[in-house]
Amino acid sequence: MNVLELFGMAMRTVISNPLRTILTMLGVIIGVASVITLVAIGQGTAAQIEKQYEGLGTNLIVVNLLGNGRAQQLDYNELMQIENLPEFAAFAPTINKSGANVKYDRTKKTYTVIGTNDRYLDVMKAEMETGRFITEADVENRSQVAIVGSTVAEELFGSLNPVGEEINIDGFVYTIVGKTKTKGSNSTGSSVDNSIFLPLVSAQRDFKLGSIRTLNIEAADKNNIAAAQSTIEAYLTNKFKSSDGYRVVNQDELMNARKEASTSLTNQLISVACISLLVGGIGIMNIMMVTVSERTREIGIRKSIGAKRRNILIQFLVEASVISGLGGLIGLLGGVALAIAWPHFNPSQTTKISMDVGLYAFLFSVLVGVIFGLYPANKASKLRPIDALRTD
Template identity: 70%
Template sequence: MRLGELIGMAMRTVLSNPLRTILTMLGVIIGVASVVTLVAIGRGTSAEIAKQYENLGTNMLVVNVNGNGRATQLDYNELMKLEGLPEIDTIAPTILKPNSNVKFDRTQEKYTMIGTNDRYAAVVKAQIDTGRFLSEADLELRANVAVLGSEVSKKFFGFLDPVGEQINIDGIVFTVVGRLKEKGQNVSGTSIDSMIMVPLETARRQFKLGTIRTTYIEAPTKDDIYVAQDTMKQYLTYKFKSDTGFQLVNQDELLKARTATSNTLTKQLVSVACISLLVGGIGIMNIMLVTVSERTREIGIRKSIGAKRRNILFQFLVEAGVISGIGGLIGLLFGIGLALAWPAFNPDQPTLISVDISIYAFLFSALVGIVFGLYPANKASKLRPIDALRFD
């Protein structure tokens, strides 16, 4: 008997009892839908992580100084001399002053103020919306000028251009020279949108801030970042006479670690979802055993008129494959629909449908049906015609 005829017979059998068929397929449907959805969520999360790091630049190194006192102080001029090294392209030292009281007219709010240099915007991939960023002249003159993040600007000036206006930061008047475009949160959960940037020496002197605690370093390429990391480690170890007073954060390493963690979690969840496929396979085996019992006389008649053992075996294997294949197809469509709808309920968690995994899940579901249908099919094929015809 040809494969097309066997599939046609299997379809008629499936449609003859739709409720039982649907219940049989349920485990396969849930398993395939779970695999497709979970992989889509996992890959979407990995893509979002990669996008966030890309916004900062995977060729960026962050130096954090942990110690206190003169023994662990960074000197601005010394740091800037390192820009001449081939593995270091740009350096932007920073001093932070969280919860600064910012006033304009009758509006007052607390924001983080950053004292930095003219390289900072380029290193953190921030773009100017209006006006300009800090300049070398601002640093040399220790000018009272400020660049506003988009959220800060919107809070005090709405959609108006803030350039030229004066704001009050902890009692000191600053002239706004620029506004940044909206950037959103980075991987650490902070956002430059809610920050105010002023010249580093201005921040240090006006607000009596201490030493440079965080320095952003950009390498020419992603490959150079590891050389830059080794260079900074050697420099800081020599300067502080210790390798414990600082921390080097390599963005490329963080990206790889976060992506690996996300992928591992996704694989674990998919493994759990595959259990549903196995449960579905057991359900298919059970229902096929019932089908063999119900159709014993049919098997006996077919064998008595010349059907061979392999014909009976293939017939029931095809039935099991059709049941699991249809269940896999329904699960595939349901999983894709759920993956597409997921961001509507979880805006911060995008999805990315994986075509290859979806195909593998569908093929695996069909394979599960065939494997678990093998025992019932083999049992049916071994029935003796005389015994099958006497079955009541």
């Protein structure tokens, strides 16, 4: 009996009891669809992370201070002196105030206020849509000027140009001098679009934000990242008399950390999804055992007219493979459809479909059918013709 005949017999068996077949395939369908969808989400997230970091260039170094008190304070003027070293391109120190109450006319909202200097725009690779950003003179003169992100501008002013308007931030009046272009989340997970930028010293004075907590550094070029990181670490260690009070990471480390976290979570979810494939395999074994019992007399007839043990073994293995293969194919199509539809339900996430993973999941589903179909097929092949023919 050739492969086509075996396949035809298997398909007739599958079609003869469609409900039982679908229920048997359900575990395989769910498993394959889950694997494809989760991998697509994971790879889409990784691509998003890479895109975010590409938007920041390749030379970013971030310093976070971990301690408090006078022993761990950064002096702005001192930092600006260090910026002149050849391995550095620009320093953009920041202080943040989350949940600041902002009022314009009758509209009240809460936003993150970021105190910084004129270098921030270049270091974070943001752009102005209208007006200007903070200048060095604004920092020196403690000017009451503000720059709003695109989301802030839309929520407070709608289609109105915000430049020249005044807003009240926790009781202090600031004049808007610029609005940034839409950018999205940056490397720290915060958003330029949903923030208000003030001169560093003005923010410190008005909101009692204390000393600088974060320093964003742009190295002179990619070849200078290691030197720039080494220099700032040496400066901080000498200033704080310890290397425990700060953390310095470059852009590659930040990106790799986020990608590793995303990959780890995706792998854990895929492991859970693979359990569905194993459950599906157990279902296939169960239904094949039932099939062998139902077709014992047929097996006896086939053996009595010359069918060999391997013919019976292969026949039932092909049937198990067809059931798992069809389940894998349906799961593959369902997984691709789910991956395409996912961003429509979760606009903040993107997906990236990997057909290689889809092929592997499909082949694995067929393998599951073969493995779990082996025992019932072997049992069927060992039946003695005389015993099988006596079965009603």
